[in-house]
Amino acid sequence: MANDFFDRATISVRAGKGGNGAATFRREKFIPRGGPNGGDGGRGGHVYLVADPELNTLLHFSFERKFAAEAGGHGHKNKMYGAYGADLEVRVPPGTVVRTTIDGVTYEVDLALPGQRLLAARGGKGGLGNVHFTTSTRQAPRIAEYGEPGQDLMIELELKLIADVGLVGFPNAGKSTLLSVISAAQPKIANYPFTTLQPNLGMATVGDYDRFVVADIPGLIEGAHAGVGLGHDFLRHIERTRVIIHVVDAAGVDGRDPLDDFHQINAELRQYRPELADRPQVVALNKLDLPEAQENLERLRRDLPVERADLIPIAAATREGVDLLMRRVAERLRELPTAARPPADDTLPVLEWGLPEVDPNDFAIEREGEHWRVRGVKIERLVAMTNFDQPESVDRVQRVLDAAGISDALLKAGLQEGDTVLVGAQEMLWSDAERFT
Ligand SMILES: Nc1nc2c(ncn2[C@@H]2O[C@H](COP(=O)(O)OP(=O)(O)OP(=O)(O)O)[C@@H](O)[C@H]2O)c(=O)[nH]1
Ligand SMILES: [Mg+2]
Known part of the structure; x- marks a missing residue:
């Protein structure tokens, strides 16, 4: 669906192999072969996936895609057990849906809550040492098991991104043009209203650290809140955004007055949901390359009820002013109290893939x-x-x-x-x- 925007990654996880059991014998004076004393191998480490509230993208998986837990140690003589292999935790952002295919069946687990853990790949059992294999007729067993191999799986990760910033404005104001110059998204741009029929999302980067998801939604017109035009359906896409970029066609290319446009859009937002009109807004006075926009600029600066710092003239088409706009948006995002992230809950039960129960003796x-x-x-x-x-x-x-x-x-x-x-x-x-x- 066009209005879904996912971060995806595929990783491989390999749990540790169990350590081998030992086939050793006690040394005793005058007895060439004493009793068996080979200890068991240790279990291989498991691989867990853990939902970490400090993370919000899957980007770190572009650097590292293969994860392997430690093997168990081998057993030793004198009935010494091999050490357990250390478990490995792979961190993902809460909200990551993970999938794997085992024996042709695909399993899916949703790591929705911070702290939730999935036992993604099970470590192999340690092999038994020969101490386990004596019987009345077999006093010197030369049997020891190998450790069991650890589970080895390919896992797909998928994170649904929620837009941090919403672009609103009249049709043709230049919203899609702006999205196309601040992100890798390539929305359709054309000189007629309602070019955008579905919301587009893009990831914008400001400086070295600020990254946020921007949603370009179809243009709003008067009555959008009541279902006129396309905007209504899509107003809900901006409900969860934290900052709004209000794009105004400062040149009035379509023959309207930019000041009226501004008030109309805000009235639509307010009627749809009053909180939306109170959301932090940065106003982009677009199409500044056109003389009409230049002429309107002074009046707009004077009459728009917007603080100077949040009123930024731009020309999306030439990128003029766009950096300044984006820096201001990043600033507004940073000012907002980040929605208090719930801390990781480490008492949640460990999730598993949910493979069907089978009788291990079945064949x-x-x-x-x-x-x-x-x-x-x-x-x-x-x-x-x-x-x-x-x-x-x-x-x-x-x-x-x-x-x-x-x-x-x-x-x-x-x-x-x-x-x-x-x-x-x-x-x-x-x-x-x-x-x-
Ligand atoms: N001169 C000029 N034209 C621009 C600028 N930005 C956008 N345009 C033009 O304005 C028209 C509409 O741009 P879009 O980006 O498609 O506008 P939109 O707001 O996404 O429109 P809808 O999707 O229909 O709501 C296109 O012809 C763009 O080339 C600008 O800075 N200067
Ligand atoms: Mg558009």
């Missing part, structure tokens, strides 16, 4: 070209954490596949000697004699 078997693919939360995690160089770990996967009914389901589906089964990124070869290798 599904699909064909993938020549191969078979097994999907399932638990089996995929197990395989991702398995060190296939350890024969005992491979045995363990086989046992889980059998116990979970996955082997039977594969055989029933037609699995044959020599077929390849894919689980996550792992390829396994089925051999009837050894089962998986």
